[in-house]
Amino acid sequence: MxxxxxxxxxxSVVSDGLLPPQDxxxxxxxxxxDLWALTDHDDLGGLESARQAAEEAGMRFVSGVxxxxxxxxxxxxxxxxxxxxxxxxxxxxxxxxxxxxxERARRMGxxxxxxxxxxxxxxxxxxxxxxxxxxxxHFARYxxxxxxxxxxxxxxxxxxxxxxxxxxxxxxxTLEESVGWITSAGGLAVVAHPARYKMSGSQMxxxxxxxxxxxxxxxxxxxxxxxPDHVMHFARLTRHYAFHASRGSDFHxxxxxxxxxxxxxxxxxxxKPVWRLLS
Ligand code: AMP
Ligand code: MN
Ligand code: MN
Ligand code: MN
Numbered sequence: 352m353x354x355x356x357x358x359x360x361x362x363s364v365v366s367d368g369l370l371p372p373q374d375x376x377x378x379x380x381x382x383x384x385d386l387w388a389l390t391d392h393d394d395l396g397g398l399e400s401a402r403q404a405a406e407e408a409g410m411r412f413v414s415g416v417x418x419x420x421x422x423x424x425x426x427x428x429x430x431x432x433x434x435x436x437x438x439x440x441x442x443x444x445x446x447x448x449x450x451x452x453x454e455r456a457r458r459m460g461x462x463x464x465x466x467x468x469x470x471x472x473x474x475x476x477x478x479x480x481x482x483x484x485x486x487x488x489h490f491a492r493y494x495x496x497x498x499x500x501x502x503x504x505x506x507x508x509x510x511x512x513x514x515x516x517x518x519x520x521x522x523x524x525t526l527e528e529s530v531g532w533i534t535s536a537g538g539l540a541v542v543a544h545p546a547r548y549k550m551s552g553s554q555m556x557x558x559x560x561x562x563x564x565x566x567x568x569x570x571x572x573x574x575x576x577x578x579p580d581h582v583m584h585f586a587r588l589t590r591h592y593a594f595h596a597s598r599g600s601d602f603h604x605x606x607x608x609x610x611x612x613x614x615x616x617x618x619x620x621x622x623k624p625v626w627r628l629l630s
């Protein structure tokens with residue numbers, strides 16, 4: 352059945368979102384979403400309650416995750432959809448990926464202490480809702496709360512992005528690992544918010560060549576952080592690579608997101624939507 356409004360990218364308190372999975376489900380349904388995936392960063396812990404709440408609210412549900420990887424030194428996010436959440440290769444890979452976050456967060460705390468902002472790791476922990484999933488978003492919320500910047504965007508711009516004092520390198524998963532975990536669990540892999548990566552046009556094509564080679568199948572064409580020009584650009588690349596197209600708000604919370612669940616433009620009509628690949 353053709354969905355009227357699918358949203359395949361959003362977060363709950365299981366990663367760095369602000370609402371419990373059930374509340375994200377209800378909000379999606381209230382906004383008219385009829386086919387939905389929860390895609391927390393590196394963690395599948397919210398899927399069961401999300402599925403239940405989605406079904407109660409009359410939405411079809413697809414399992415989802417957003418995996419943190421690094422490709423040629425560039426941090427990239429790969430969304431997995433429609434996989435078996437109990438598959439051991441996927442769960443073991445994600446488990447290891449999550450574990451690395453704590454040590455990285457400590458180093459971020461040390462780096463910020465070195466420029467005179469002490470105890471940020473401890474402060475960020477107060478904003479963490481899943482002890483194994485500390486993210487830069489939690490650091491940003493804490494830094495806003497102590498008045499270091501006016502909003503999240505300001506904190507990221509001045510402290511938490513590459514080249515800024517609170518940013519530290521980290522070894523995430525590889526492209527091949529992430530796509531392998533997803534596809535071996537029966538799911539499909541999609542590049543999240545492709546316009547957000549600091550890549551030249553030729554780097555992006557190399558990246559998409561590699562993504563296709565390892566079994567990737569989709570690109571987010573319409574998403575919370577894409578302008579109309581981005582949509583056109585990534586629609587062209589989707590056609591060129593014969594990928595399927597995805598659509599996702601990347602909702603994190605009512606006051607913190609570019610767009611609300613389901614409130615984004617439809618995909619360009621000629622593209623093949625990713626939901627067609629899900630049985
Ligand atoms: P991490 O996975 O720890 O590297 O944290 C990345 C998360 O930080 C993203 O998923 C967003 O939720 C958030 N984030 C990244 N950049 C920004 C930004 N410029 N403004 C607000 N939030 C951001
Ligand atoms: Mn996030
Ligand atoms: Mn992301
Ligand atoms: Mn996201």
